[in-house]
Amino acid sequence: MNAVEIEEAVSSLAMAPFDAEAFPFQFLEAFGNKPTTVKRLQSGSSNKSDIGGVLQTNNIHIKPCLHGSVSETLSQLKQSPATSKARAKFILATDGSWLEAEDLRSGETIACDYPDFADHFGFFLPLAGISTVKQVRESAFDIKATGRLNKLYIELLRSNPEWGGADRRHEMNHFLARLIFCFFAEDTSIFDGEDLFTSTIEQMSDRDSSNTHKVIGEIFRAMNTKSADPAERGFRPRADRFPYVNGGLFSGSTDVPVFTKIARSYLLHIGSLDWKKINPDIFGSMIQAVADDDERGALGMHYTSVPNILKVLNPLFLDELREKLQEAGDNSRKLLNLRNRMSKIRVFDPACGSGNFLVIAYKEMRAIEAVINERRGEAELRSVIPLTNFRGIELRDFPAEIARLALIIAEYQCDVLYRGQQDALRDFLPLESMNWITCGNALHTDWLSVCPPTGEAVQLQGDDLFSAPLDQAEIDFENQGGETYICGNPPYVGSTWQSKDQKGELEALLAHRTSSWRSLDYVACWLIKAVDFGERTPTSIAFVSTKSVCQGQQVPILWPLIxxxxxxxxFAHTSFKWANLASHNAGVTVVIVGLSQNVGSTKKIYSPDAQQETICNEVPSINAYLVAGPTIIVEPESRPKCGQAIMVWGNKPTDGGNLLLDASDLEAMQLSSLQKQKFIRRFFGSAEYIRGNYRYCIWIDEDSVEEAQSIKCIKARIDGVRQMRLASQAASTRQYAEWPYKFRQIQGVAKTHSIIIPAVSSERRPYLPVGILARDAIIYAKAFAIYDAPLWNMALIASRLHWVWVGTVCVRMRTDFSYSNTLGWNTFPIPALTEKNKRDLTRCAEDILLAREAHFPSTIADLYDPEKMPSALRAAHDRNDEVLERIYIGRRFRNDTERLEKLFDLYKGMFEDEQKKRVSKKEKS
Known part of the structure; x- marks a missing residue:
C-alpha cells in the first residue's frame, strides 16, 4: 500500500463505529498487513501478547481497554515483557473515545480523540515499511488532500475520456490547479465568505450533478472578469461574489469536465478539508503523480524532505545571508543594504518539478527579510523579494503549474505570517501576469532566456502566468540583475538505462567536447549547461546527483570540462540517502556538489559521523572525488605505477555455455578420475569465489586436443562451441571457431597460484574479498587475477587503504564496488617498500588466510558479513592495516578521510614525477 491508500484506510477506520474486539486487526489491515497475517494473529498462533492485547513481532502491541483507562493500559503495554521480547516498535491503547500511542524507539507519543487519530497516520507509517520524516508525521493534510484529488481526477477522466487525451490533458491539469487555488482561497479568507467555493457549488448545482460543470465554469469566468460593477459582470449573485483573480490562472478557456454524482461528491468532500494546513514545501511533489499515469502507483510518495533541500540551499547562499544578517546587527544601513541585495537574488532550478527548491528558497529568504524589517521597525512593510526571481524549467506541464501555484501559496502564507492577514489579503489579488516557470525541456531551452545575464532585459513573447508553452520561456519583464544561484535535483539516469532521446541529448550537448560522452550519467547535461551559463554571468551552482559522476571513469571525462x-x-555533501515516502525505495544514495568561479580560501565538506550526524570540515580544496585534496583527476593506467604485480581480467570463454559445467553437468559426463584431472578445472568468477559456488570448465592444453576429442561427451561440447562461434555476428568470434576447444580470450594461467579479486563486491563488507587460488583454478572474466605474484600484493588489496581508494576512484554499481585494474590497482599510490616491509606484509596476508581457514567451510560472504565477521579474522585485518599504515605515515590513520587525503597527496606526487619524466625525455630527444 502507498501512503495515500493507508491514509484513506485509516480515515475509514476512524469514522466507523468502534469495535474493541476487531479494532487491532482492522488497524493492522489499514497499514497493509495481508489477510493471512491478520488471520494468524486472530487465531492466536502468532499473537505474542501477554496482557490480552494483540502483539505483532517487530511491529506493534495494541490493546483496546475500558473507558477511561487508556493511559494506564499504555503503561502496561510499555512494561510488558512481551513488548520487549517481540521488539515491538509501537504500543497503542484506546477505549474508542480516546487514543494514545508511543514510538518506543524515539519516545515520541500521540494522544487524541479517537476520531482524530487518522490525522496522525504518518506517525505509524513505519508499520507499513515506509520511511517517514518529521514534516509528514506532523501534518497528514497533504497526503489526505492528494488522495481525495486523485479520486476526483480519476472519476472525471472516466466520465470525460477525451480530457485524458493529448489534446486536452493540459486543460485537465490546468483545471485541477484552479480547483486547488479555490480550495485554498476559501479557507484562508482570500474569498470573502466562509467555504464560498464549496458552498456555492453545493447550493447552485443540482444533486444529480447535471449542471455542476456549468456552475464551476461560471465561477471561473467571474474570477477572470475585472470589472468591479456587478451589473457589468453579469453573473448570478452567488457567482458574482468571487473576486477578480486573473494572473493567467482563470484566463483562456473556462470549459469544465462534466461531473457525475460521484465526482460532485468527491469535490464537496475535498472542499470540506481544512486547506489552511496545506504545506507548499510538500504538497506540490505529493500531487505530482495525480496527473501522471505512470507514477500514480507511487501516489503520495514523491516527497523530498526540507532538511535535504536545505543541504543544497544553505551552503549555496542562505548561510552566507544569515551571516551577513548577524554581522549587520541593528545597523539600519547594513540591514537596508542586505535587503536590497536580497531583492535582486535569483534562484534558478532548471529541473524544478513542482517547485520544492524554489518554495523553500523563497520561504527562507522571507524569514531573513522579516528579521531585517523587524530590526528596522518596518515589520509590516511589503516584501521586496519578488516571486519572479524564483525561476524554473520543468518538462511536464502539470508539475510546472503546481510549482507556480505553490509559490503563490507560499507568498501568501509568508505575508500572513510576517505582515498579518489584513495586509496579506489587501496585496494578494489580483495575481500578477508574469511568468517565471517555463514548461519545456531544460536541455532544449536556452537557460539565458529564462534567467538572462545580469543587467540585460528580456522581451520574449510574454503572455501570462499560467500559459507557458512547451518549448520556450515566456518572461516579459525586465531582469533586475543581482546574484544568480542555480540549484536542484536533476534526473540521474545512468548511461546503461538512458533512452534513445536521452542519449541524443547527451550527444548534442557533449559529443563535440569529449569522445567519451556515452559513459556519462544524464545529470552531467545539467552540470555542463550550468557551467556554460556561468560563462555569461556570475553564478554559483549546487545540484543533487548520484555519486557516480564523482567516481571512476566519469571523473576524467566530465570534470576537466567543468x-x-x-x-x-x-562545498560537497558526501553520500547520504535522499529520503522519500516510498516503501519500495527508502531513498537513493546521492551526493551534493556545489560549484563556483569565486571560491574562498576554505571549502566545506559535509559528511556523516559514526552516529550519522552531519559534520562539516573546512578544507583548502576539494577534488572531483569530493575528497579534501588537490584538484587532480585519476586517469586509467595500463600498467602498475608503484612496483605492484600486473593485474589482468580473467579468461573469457565465449562458448555458448559449452565449456562451462555445474556439478550436475560434470556428473552426467561420467568422466574417469584421470580424465577429470586432465581436462576439468575449477572455475571462479566473482560469485563463485564469494559465495563458494562450485562451477567447472573444460580446459584443454594444446598437446591434448586429440585425446580430448576422442572422449565423446567432450567432443560434443567442442562441436557446440564451434557452431556457436560460426553463428556469431562478430567476425573475430567466427575466426575463433577454428579453435573451439579453448577459451576465446585467455589472459593468463597460474604456474603456482593466483590472487583473485572479484569485479563486483558489496560496500557493506569492510574489506575487499581478495583471495588465493590453487594453480589449476581458472579465473573467469567477471573477476581479476594476479598470477604467481608475491603474497604481499594480496596484503595491499586486503587493506582498508585500498578499500577506500577503490571506493573513491572506481565506478560503483548502485552502492557496490565495481573494481578496475586500470583505475583501482595500477593507480594505487604505494610508498617505496623495503624487503622487510614486504616480508611483514606477506606475514599479514598469511595470517588473514589462516584466520579464514579456521572457519572452513564458511564462505567469503559468510566471513565478511559485517555483523558476523569472526573476531580472529577482523584482528588479522587490523594487524595488516597497522603494518601497512605505519609504512605510509608512521602511525594508524584516524579515519577514511585522512586515508584518502594521504593517498591523493601521494598520487599528486606520482603524477608530477611522471610529468617531469616526460618533459625530461622530450628535452633529451
Missing part, C-alpha cells in the same frame, strides 16, 4: 570553465568545488 574545471576548464573556471569552476571549482566550493
Amino acid at each position: 574545471f576548464g570553465k573556471g569552476f571549482r568545488i566550493s
Whole structure:
C-alpha cells in the first residue's frame, strides 16, 4: 500500500463505529498487513501478547481497554515483557473515545480523540515499511488532500475520456490547479465568505450533478472578469461574489469536465478539508503523480524532505545571508543594504518539478527579510523579494503549474505570517501576469532566456502566468540583475538505462567536447549547461546527483570540462540517502556538489559521523572525488605505477555455455578420475569465489586436443562451441571457431597460484574479498587475477587503504564496488617498500588466510558479513592495516578521510614525477 491508500484506510477506520474486539486487526489491515497475517494473529498462533492485547513481532502491541483507562493500559503495554521480547516498535491503547500511542524507539507519543487519530497516520507509517520524516508525521493534510484529488481526477477522466487525451490533458491539469487555488482561497479568507467555493457549488448545482460543470465554469469566468460593477459582470449573485483573480490562472478557456454524482461528491468532500494546513514545501511533489499515469502507483510518495533541500540551499547562499544578517546587527544601513541585495537574488532550478527548491528558497529568504524589517521597525512593510526571481524549467506541464501555484501559496502564507492577514489579503489579488516557470525541456531551452545575464532585459513573447508553452520561456519583464544561484535535483539516469532521446541529448550537448560522452550519467547535461551559463554571468551552482559522476571513469571525462570553465568545488555533501515516502525505495544514495568561479580560501565538506550526524570540515580544496585534496583527476593506467604485480581480467570463454559445467553437468559426463584431472578445472568468477559456488570448465592444453576429442561427451561440447562461434555476428568470434576447444580470450594461467579479486563486491563488507587460488583454478572474466605474484600484493588489496581508494576512484554499481585494474590497482599510490616491509606484509596476508581457514567451510560472504565477521579474522585485518599504515605515515590513520587525503597527496606526487619524466625525455630527444 502507498501512503495515500493507508491514509484513506485509516480515515475509514476512524469514522466507523468502534469495535474493541476487531479494532487491532482492522488497524493492522489499514497499514497493509495481508489477510493471512491478520488471520494468524486472530487465531492466536502468532499473537505474542501477554496482557490480552494483540502483539505483532517487530511491529506493534495494541490493546483496546475500558473507558477511561487508556493511559494506564499504555503503561502496561510499555512494561510488558512481551513488548520487549517481540521488539515491538509501537504500543497503542484506546477505549474508542480516546487514543494514545508511543514510538518506543524515539519516545515520541500521540494522544487524541479517537476520531482524530487518522490525522496522525504518518506517525505509524513505519508499520507499513515506509520511511517517514518529521514534516509528514506532523501534518497528514497533504497526503489526505492528494488522495481525495486523485479520486476526483480519476472519476472525471472516466466520465470525460477525451480530457485524458493529448489534446486536452493540459486543460485537465490546468483545471485541477484552479480547483486547488479555490480550495485554498476559501479557507484562508482570500474569498470573502466562509467555504464560498464549496458552498456555492453545493447550493447552485443540482444533486444529480447535471449542471455542476456549468456552475464551476461560471465561477471561473467571474474570477477572470475585472470589472468591479456587478451589473457589468453579469453573473448570478452567488457567482458574482468571487473576486477578480486573473494572473493567467482563470484566463483562456473556462470549459469544465462534466461531473457525475460521484465526482460532485468527491469535490464537496475535498472542499470540506481544512486547506489552511496545506504545506507548499510538500504538497506540490505529493500531487505530482495525480496527473501522471505512470507514477500514480507511487501516489503520495514523491516527497523530498526540507532538511535535504536545505543541504543544497544553505551552503549555496542562505548561510552566507544569515551571516551577513548577524554581522549587520541593528545597523539600519547594513540591514537596508542586505535587503536590497536580497531583492535582486535569483534562484534558478532548471529541473524544478513542482517547485520544492524554489518554495523553500523563497520561504527562507522571507524569514531573513522579516528579521531585517523587524530590526528596522518596518515589520509590516511589503516584501521586496519578488516571486519572479524564483525561476524554473520543468518538462511536464502539470508539475510546472503546481510549482507556480505553490509559490503563490507560499507568498501568501509568508505575508500572513510576517505582515498579518489584513495586509496579506489587501496585496494578494489580483495575481500578477508574469511568468517565471517555463514548461519545456531544460536541455532544449536556452537557460539565458529564462534567467538572462545580469543587467540585460528580456522581451520574449510574454503572455501570462499560467500559459507557458512547451518549448520556450515566456518572461516579459525586465531582469533586475543581482546574484544568480542555480540549484536542484536533476534526473540521474545512468548511461546503461538512458533512452534513445536521452542519449541524443547527451550527444548534442557533449559529443563535440569529449569522445567519451556515452559513459556519462544524464545529470552531467545539467552540470555542463550550468557551467556554460556561468560563462555569461556570475553564478554559483549546487545540484543533487548520484555519486557516480564523482567516481571512476566519469571523473576524467566530465570534470576537466567543468574545471576548464573556471569552476571549482566550493562545498560537497558526501553520500547520504535522499529520503522519500516510498516503501519500495527508502531513498537513493546521492551526493551534493556545489560549484563556483569565486571560491574562498576554505571549502566545506559535509559528511556523516559514526552516529550519522552531519559534520562539516573546512578544507583548502576539494577534488572531483569530493575528497579534501588537490584538484587532480585519476586517469586509467595500463600498467602498475608503484612496483605492484600486473593485474589482468580473467579468461573469457565465449562458448555458448559449452565449456562451462555445474556439478550436475560434470556428473552426467561420467568422466574417469584421470580424465577429470586432465581436462576439468575449477572455475571462479566473482560469485563463485564469494559465495563458494562450485562451477567447472573444460580446459584443454594444446598437446591434448586429440585425446580430448576422442572422449565423446567432450567432443560434443567442442562441436557446440564451434557452431556457436560460426553463428556469431562478430567476425573475430567466427575466426575463433577454428579453435573451439579453448577459451576465446585467455589472459593468463597460474604456474603456482593466483590472487583473485572479484569485479563486483558489496560496500557493506569492510574489506575487499581478495583471495588465493590453487594453480589449476581458472579465473573467469567477471573477476581479476594476479598470477604467481608475491603474497604481499594480496596484503595491499586486503587493506582498508585500498578499500577506500577503490571506493573513491572506481565506478560503483548502485552502492557496490565495481573494481578496475586500470583505475583501482595500477593507480594505487604505494610508498617505496623495503624487503622487510614486504616480508611483514606477506606475514599479514598469511595470517588473514589462516584466520579464514579456521572457519572452513564458511564462505567469503559468510566471513565478511559485517555483523558476523569472526573476531580472529577482523584482528588479522587490523594487524595488516597497522603494518601497512605505519609504512605510509608512521602511525594508524584516524579515519577514511585522512586515508584518502594521504593517498591523493601521494598520487599528486606520482603524477608530477611522471610529468617531469616526460618533459625530461622530450628535452633529451
